[in-house]
Amino acid sequence: MGIILKAVTKELNGKIVLNDINLTFEEGRIYGVRGYNGSGKTMLLRLLCGLIYPTKGQVFYNGKELGRDLDFPESAGVLIEKPAFIGNLSAPQNLELILSLHPHADNRSRIDRALSRVGLLEAGEMRYSRFSLGMKQRLGIASAIMDDPDLLILDEPTNALDEEGINMLMNLISKMRMPDRIIVVASHEREFLDSVADEIIEMREGRVQADGK
């Protein structure tokens, strides 16, 4: 079914950060969100995953309204800002901490698979505090994908990644495409978005400027 935004406006601290947004996100597609700093990209992503609710308008996730029928999408993997990782724990231990809220028998294999996909399996038991910025970013991406979510949201995932990392990320996003999955990636890097996204959403001053590719 997907995600539908109907006439969504968001006001924060007296400022309109999202203005009359009407968008539809369909399953099986990859959406890129592009815009300058302060254009509202991150706010749009926060809205999609339920971290903020609209001041006006509605957000529907598979027919259910966020903020009324649902607190958050039922299956979402998100990378916005920097998630909490403990400095003296390793990458697997940090991901285990997040997954400890949903104990499953296969948590360990999920973690290994996610770390392998982002190229962090070799980091082994190295403490997070010793990670480079690029490694920290990769771990953030791993935390977003490890549940195989139906909704994957990545905000500026290329930050701190080198060329190899960006190529890894592009391959990862392509492989993550599934018929029942929505992927939304926000970035100010034109080339990266053009290569991964089926559809580009241009944001400017809280409004959608163009919708298409």
Place this chain on the structure above:
Amino acid sequence: MKIFRLLLVDMKLGGILKKGYPALVLLCAFYAYFFHIFTDNLKNIYGIEGAGLGDLLAFVHCGTIPCIRMIQQRDFQISFMWLALIMYEMALPLSYPVSAMENWGYPFVMRTGRRQWWLSKCLYTMGINLISMLLETGTFFICCLIFRLDTDLRWHTRIAEIIFGGADGSGQILTKGQNIFLLIGAPTLGIMAMSMVLLVMSVSFGRTTAYVIGAAWLVASVFTIHPLLPGNCTMAIRSSLIDAEGMTPLTQVFSCAGIIVSAVCFGAVEIRRKDFCRLNHAGSILGHEEDN
């Protein structure tokens, strides 16, 4: 249950190795040393001996400058020793929940839902209060051992009379249970009640505003005794025994419990529509560190 799993995560991330604990221990050690000098003077001037842990707790939590009545013929004055300790213990749990909400905590709240996230933060706050009181009492206990004072929780009526400046009621003899309640239980409840209200206010208005309001609320309890001023419970001897319009221990328990439950319920409603994002100091919207 998810709440308790999240609470475990919260204690790992923001509770067990809290950076504020060493400062609390140092503060308490300083107070204990100050009390040790006080008891030395009592021994030399009045020949009073046998001061102990109970007297130390009464000294710190008396809610007034010790001996002020006797020296200056005045009623209660704000004890900055008491004020600093209580304000510090109130502040300890404050930053973590708000930081989690505004910055990095979204992987957890998205997995548990808003209500369970909120309940976990309430338990976290009260847990940190409990740990601080344990650290405070533990530090005082160890200092009593170091200074060769009694480690009993009884407080000596003669010493209490001097601490409270000869005020009526300071000479009462209490049971062990009453001592434990007045010296440890009531202050713990009072700090929990205030911290819970500060938590709700910090989620709604921000940490700084919440803390300023909390400080004013605490200071008000120096001058007035009222069930809606849980600061009175942090100076329970004064509130229960000394002040003519005092509060019974039962009233203190019910008032603190009522404030805590109200804060939890109000916060649960507030968090339903709360935005999990950060506003910078200048009021511009930051959804990402590199956005302006």
